[in-house]
Amino acid sequence: MKCSKCGCMDSKVIDSRMSEDGTSIRRRRECLGCGRRFTTYEVIERTPVLVIKSNGTRQPFDADKIRRGVIKACEKRPVTAEKINALVADVERMVYNTLLQEISSKQIGEFVMKGLKDLDEVAYIRFASVYRDFRDVTTFVEFISDLERLIKEDKDGKEGGADK
């Protein structure tokens, strides 16, 4: 890294620190020519992922949009900011792990719903009602009965089906 003061190409690293989320490393360097200190950041290069919306248009994947959607769904629910952030980070990881350059908004919605389902049932239903394309009330009712069945199965599984 060329020193911006003297143009010297050599520097030594005097401190390295990983960011809290582990996605970047901050290095404090000292120029061997003039002693000037400066900071560099090292990050993993990611290929940008495009999101295909239902109308066919594309836009860059944006984790903040996911976060806003999740916060909205969790409104007035006992879900901590920490849990929301962890869910968003999980979704982000899943999106990049697909190694696809384009991913549908529907697929991302499925990832979010998978996470919300474990987090809060009400938030899950709220989010699902926006992301799933409910054409009419019947579809919605079917979806809710599906959900109730899943929740029931989940409970029965946990209790070992001892009550029935």
Ligand SMILES: [Zn+2]
């Ligand atoms: Zn220098």
